[in-house]
Amino acid sequence: MxxxxxxxxxxxxxxxxxxxxxxxxxxxxxxxxxxxxxxxxxxxxxxxxxxxxxxxxxxxxxxxxxxxxxxxxxxxxxxxxxxxxxxxxxxxxxxxxxxxxxxxxxxxxxxxxxxxxxxxxxxxxxxxxxxxxxxxxxxxxxxxxxxxxxxxxxxxxxxxxxxxxxxxxxxxxxxxxxxxxxxxxxxxxxxxxxxxxxxxxxxxxxxxxxxxxxGAITRTRGDRHFEVFAQWHRVFRLMDQWGPAVVDGLRPAVFERMIWHYLTVLGNGQRIAPELRPPFFAQIHADHVRFLPPEGYPVPPGLEGVKHRLVATGRWRVFSALRVAHQAEERARRSARRAKRRVLPVARRNARRARDAALREYYRAELHRPLDPTLAVYAAYWYRGYSCNPAAIYTAARRLAPHVRGVWIVRRDRVAGLPPGVEYVVAGTPDYYRVLARARWLVNNVNFPDFVRKRPGAVHVQTHHGTPVKVMGLDQQRYPLGAVGMNFANLLRRVDRWDYSISSNSFSTQMWERAYPADYTTLEVGYPRNDRLALATDEECRQVRAGLGIGPDEYVVLYAPTHREHLPGWRPPFDPDRLRDVLGPSGRLLMRSHYFHDRERQLRGGVADGAVLDVSGYDRVEDLYLAADVLVTDYSSAMFDYGVLDRPIVVYAPDWDAYRVSRGVYFDLLAEPPGAVAVDFPGLLDLFRSGAVRGAAAEQARQRFRARFCALDDGHAAERVVRRVFLDEPA
Known part of the structure; x- marks a missing residue:
């Protein structure tokens, strides 16, 4: 048994x-x-x-x-x-x-x-x-x-x-x-x-x-907390049925626990609303009278004992005044502790700080003006340009909700990369602060800065920018090497601004709810940025390859590793020349670093003949997916996007054991891969030499992976977001 x-x-x-x-x-x-x-x-x-x-x-x-x-x-x-x-x-x-x-x-x-x-x-x-x-x-x-x-x-x-x-x-x-x-x-x-x-x-x-x-009832206000009385009544009915043989001498101790529990529920401001506190206290008093053992019970000492005696006499006003005085005392203590820790601000401020302060004042003034009911603000990757899910939603909104005026926030050095006709403001300018203050909708694949206020009537849409392999949000607290410099309290204040969280699949929904706990609405609709991949034609793929200088008969491998926040400057052991040799004369290798700071550096190992092409600065990663015959990656969310194309994927994970221990992962990528797997560079070369990249085992793994992560990417995710968020149509 x-x-x-x-x-x-x-x-x-x-x-x-x-x-x-x-x-x-x-x-x-x-x-x-x-x-x-x-x-x-x-x-x-x-x-x-x-x-x-x-x-x-x-x-x-x-x-x-x-x-x-x-x-x-x-x-x-x-x-x-x-x-x-x-x-x-x-x-x-x-x-x-x-x-x-x-x-x-x-x-x-x-x-x-x-x-x-x-x-x-x-x-x-x-x-x-x-x-x-x-x-x-x-x-x-x-x-x-x-x-x-x-x-x-x-x-x-x-x-x-x-x-x-x-x-x-x-x-x-x-x-x-x-x-x-x-x-x-x-x-x-x-x-x-x-x-x-x-x-x-x-x-x-x-x-x-x-x-x-x-989500917990202990953090939920409502009258259902009165159900605690019925549960305790059941306990005392059972004791009456069992009689002295079972409960002899125990009734006083059980009674004390009942009053303690009632007061715990009443004392939690997140459970009992102010207007329900007097009737809740009245019921505590009634149960005190009803179930008090003839021999009495052990009243606790100190302040708790005072509360018990006030319950016994039904003195709600005194009880309430005592609670208010106690809360005021606690606030004063907290304020004194904060004052001791407070660091005096630096007296001198340079011109840039003065200008920033003036702009923030301008922003606060704009917050008092009405929301613009037609204005939607878009941003991606900390204002790095026009891309990802926000760009796909923007395009769909122009078609389906033409009454919405879309404005992008970009850094000054990224203005030239905007498509023709896209309205924009430059980050840090007065226009930037104005649109942030007055926009009806704010759409971003990361969080807006901490100073941004959530206004009544404004709608914040968090699109995210990948299906998570590595742990995110609050889960990073367990992996401090990958969370250096993170302020989780500030993170949660940013998350509390979200009205919608866009999810590409059920797995992402589960992880986002755990990593970013707040009262937003999840739209599990697929990833808007993948609409283009789902609807791409052979002709579009040929045009993209031609634009990159790639011939129709070339065999293209895209290598796109992720960034390792816990190991700055680390690069996977990867020799582009050796891989190019294995690919043969028709092989072409595209190499793309992560969008973090390492993209500013040239990739090592490039050659003059163009067989290896650094595409780190290429803005539209979807073009690279369409051009590639095979994706090689490690723990990047690129695999989930590329999976929409149903083409071979190779996981090259030379530091898997170290990565999952130090950075943390949500699932075993080597046990549930999107295709063939290599854990060292010789193994990677062997996958291409042997043809295992396209073998039956890799194909089966890819189909299982696609069924789990790509099922919603049918080409209409952006439309579903626009209809729900901008047109208020049902999900």
Whole structure:
């Protein structure tokens, strides 16, 4: 029989579910099963569960026809579980690597009804906070099991389902299940402890409890937080049914936890709106009167005790005034701490700083003028010119929404590269600040500067500029070598301006939601910049090749590696002359560096006869894709774009192991490649010599890759964006 059945409900957790499942399945212990419950999730959580089940027989997906909520979804998983123990793990949390052997050893050694494990709160800003384990058990709790009346302090551990494993037969015998509604853990976790004859505590951190920036009920305001009362009422009804034999002497401790929990919910301003606070407090007082044990209960000391006594007497006004005074005191303390850290500004300012300050004042003045209801501002790659997804959207908008006036922001040195007829402003000029302040729409494939304000009525469209292989956004906090100089708090302020996030495929949607948590709307429509590739004709490809000086019979290989932020100046081991020799007399090699600073330097190894051509300065990368017969790349998003053409792709990854450890990746590119793979330069040459570049294995890999990442690129992505964003048509 399986030792542990993991029950993993999934609802709107597509950005986190893979990490959760991987953390279970990759443990050095495999006597487990995973019952994944797709609770009619509107995202791709259900598809992820099916995907994992197809490659791992331990995963058993269950798809529900309608949303039932977390508690009932867990019950459905419990009914299907076969393991000795059940562990209810939420789809956005994840296990600590290597924890399961320790959990299994304790289960087998002591056979508890309940085993509580330690956890940490993993905040979105990469800060971890410990649990109350050390406060509750200052001395190690040891391996011996106990009943709750022997160690009632156990009640002070967090009352969740995911920090405890429960013996399945014990649950069935006691008839313990989850109730519907919010705060469903309350009416499950406390009764489990009350009824258990053998409770164990493993003081080892085994689970990361994700503190999401958005999407969690603890960060959601509304009247559903009143459902906490019904959950606690269920606990007290059960205690009444079980009687003294089970709950003798425990009612005061449970009562104290109830009042503590109510006050925790009330004290969180992100849950209870101001107008709902008085009735919420009134219900706390009513429950205090209703459930107060005859022998009383241990009122906590200090300020918390004052709150309990005010609840007991129903003195809302005094309670509210105390809260306001406490908040004011905390604000004063924070202000004093900031004042100590504040660095006095430099008194002298040069002329350029004075000019910038004047322009910012101009920008702030323009913010008070009405939005221009016809103005759309476009930018790409930090004002490097007219390109990428914004350029494709601009072109489609001129055709489908002619009432929208599109203006591009470009650097002064990039003006000459703009197509004829494109209206523009130069970055840093008064016109630049004016259009940023007054535009109805702002479209960019990166973020606008921090000073840009999100105005009411303005629409910000983040198009991104690639499908992510390497980790991005907040996920970079775990890989500091690739995040040098990043200010994640400022990043999130920029992300909060987004109204729309353009996604090229389901995988990107999942990663963007995880890397950039905010309340934007995802438009999973394909990549506008790939419309041209999807609709390209043979004649267009011939014209592009002719424009580059490439003959119709030449065999063209495009080499386009990515930039390595954590290794400035690093270049892959690549000898263009040797590759050109392998390609033969008809071979032509195009080499394109990344758009970051390395593009300003000449590529090494160029030759005079033109067989190797440096195309790093060529603005329209789509032309290069159309001209190439084969793409050689490493971890660049170029592979996802080039995949639309259904031509051979080679992954040349000489530093894969180092890259994924230091920079971080979202999937195993060598296990799921878009074609043939080489991990050193001799291997790359062999792929071309042997013809494996176009072999059956490479073809099959490419088709799997295209099905996963390129299915939406049908040539109409830009149109879909324009119709939704500019014409307000349904998705």
């Amino acid at each position: 399986t030792l542990i059945s993991f029950v993993v409900p999934a609802f709107k957790v597509q950005g986190y579910l893979r990490e959760c499942l991987d953390s279970i399945l990759d443990q050095p212990f495999d006597d487990v099963e995973v019952i994944g419950i797709d609770d009619a999730s509107p995202d791709d959580s259900g598809e992820i569960l099916v995907e994992y089940a197809e490659r791992d027989p331990r995963v058993h997906p269950v798809r529900l026809a309608e949303n039932v909520g977390l508690g009932p979804a867990r019950n459905i998983g419990l009914d299907r579980a076969t393991g000795d123990y059940v562990w209810f793990v939420d789809g956005d949390d994840w296990l600590v690597p290597g924890c399961l052997p320790h959990v299994a050893d304790r289960l087998r050694a002591t056979r508890p009804d309940v085993l509580i494990v330690d956890h940490v709160r993993a905040h979105w800003n990469n800060v971890g906070t410990r649990s109350a384990m050390r406060d509750v058990f200052p001395e190690p709790p040891g391996e011996a099991t106990f009943r709750l009346r022997e160690r009632p302090e156990t009640l002070r551990l967090l009352h969740t389902a995911w920090n405890r494993l429960v013996r399945r037969e014990f649950l069935v015998a006691q008839g313990l299940r989850f109730a519907p509604g919010w705060y469903e853990d309350v009416s499950f976790s406390y009764p489990v402890l009350l009824a258990a004859d053998r409770i164990g505590v493993l003081d080892r951190v085994c689970l990361n409890y994700r503190q999401r920036r958005t």
